Amino acid sequence: MRFIICGAGGLGSVIGGMLARAGEDVTLVGRARHMDAIKANGLRISGIYGDFVVRENLSCVTHPRDAVGEFDLMILLTKAKDTETALSEAQAIRDRVRMVCSFQNGVGKEERLREWAGHDKVIGASTIEGGVLLEPGHTMAGLTTPTTAYFGELDGGITPRIEQVVAAFQKAGFGTRAVADIRQVLWEKLMQIGTASGWSVSTLGLPLTFPDGLEVREGAVNYIALARDFLKVYKAMGYEPQNFYAPMGQFREFDSLPLDQAVDLMMTVGARFRERAKASGETEGRTSMHQDLHRRRRMEVDVILKPYLDQAAELGIDVPVLEYVYGVAKVQDSVLAD
Ligand SMILES: NC(=O)c1ccc[n+]([C@@H]2O[C@H](COP(=O)([O-])OP(=O)(O)OC[C@H]3O[C@@H](n4cnc5c(N)ncnc54)[C@H](OP(=O)(O)O)[C@@H]3O)[C@@H](O)[C@H]2O)c1
Structure with a gap:
């Protein structure tokens, strides 16, 4: 699958890096210092999954307009205060994404995403996975649980597209489940x-x-x-x-x-x-x-x-x-x- 992560900081880099390591195609959208460090030396992930560098399957941009091609899933992962700017910048890819979700904490963000992307593109997502950006190019994975991520349709139920995302996260090493009531x-x-x-x-x-x-x-x-x-x-x-x-x-x-x-x-x-x-x-x-x-x-x-x-x-x-x-x-x- 092709993923684009808007707001690749602590958590977004852990998720993006692990997906890329498992062979998924990942574009990170983040700050210049972090993106430049990854372009130069790869993305280092340390902590609970070991200490390794991901170089393959990763593209790094500082603005979504520079992202190339179409994407199966856009994951919004800025802090809440940066959501509006990130969504405004992501207008550049809105018509090139098939599904949109957010791993941000809170409730109500899905309704905002529906306004932005259209009702049908948005899926529900939640994770307890933890990540902290230690320095540019280096994120630390600090927390996981046996089931660490959930996906589901916002109006209830599990569809093939939800199962496809779950399978990609499983392959990346995240215990993931589809649920009928994601809310x-x-x-x-x-x-x-x-x-x-x-x-x-x-x-x-x-x-x-x-x-x-x-x-x-x-x-x-x-x-x-x-x-x-x-x-x-x-x-x-x-x-x-x-x-x-x-x-x-x-x-x-x-x-x-x-x-x-x-x-x-x-x-x-x-x-x-x-x-x-x-x-x-x-x-x-x-x-x-x-x-x-x-x-x-x-x-x-x-x-x-x-x-x-x-x-x-x-x-x-x-x-x-x-x-x-x-x-x-x-x-x-x-x-x-x-
Ligand atoms: N980290 C966790 O353990 C964890 C776990 C579960 C859920 N969450 C949730 O996930 C969200 C992200 O948390 P986080 O800890 O990963 O935050 P974070 O480390 O601050 O990562 C967000 C990154 O996005 C960057 N950013 C903001 N606006 C941007 C834009 N328009 N374009 C490009 N980059 C942009 C930020 O840069 P600047 O710092 O320069 O603004 C930062 O590097 C939060 O809602 C949090 O509650 C986090």
């Missing part, structure tokens, strides 16, 4: 990333990493308290937790276990995370939003935390922990640069 995956992923990111930004502050905060019991208690506010809303929307990205974010257990046991479980997840990070040489151990705080860049606070607050308001549900965490994140975000 549930998107909401549950937002609950998971919202809990992890909101907790990180409010509990860890700048220097600490994810496992640091879970080694302290009170930290894990905070984590479960926030997860349970998200769960109240998710369940009121008619969903039951499915643990799409187990063993990360075990929301079924957070929902059903007594508090003490749920806290124990989260402390175990933290310890496992620490072991994996040590084994892969990964040192950062932060969610994408916490990474932004660490690097003093604007965070995706309204994309990641606000949709659940809006749903809570609409459904008349009290979410005091989520409201508090949102307030902390907004204060932090107000002093960060774009």
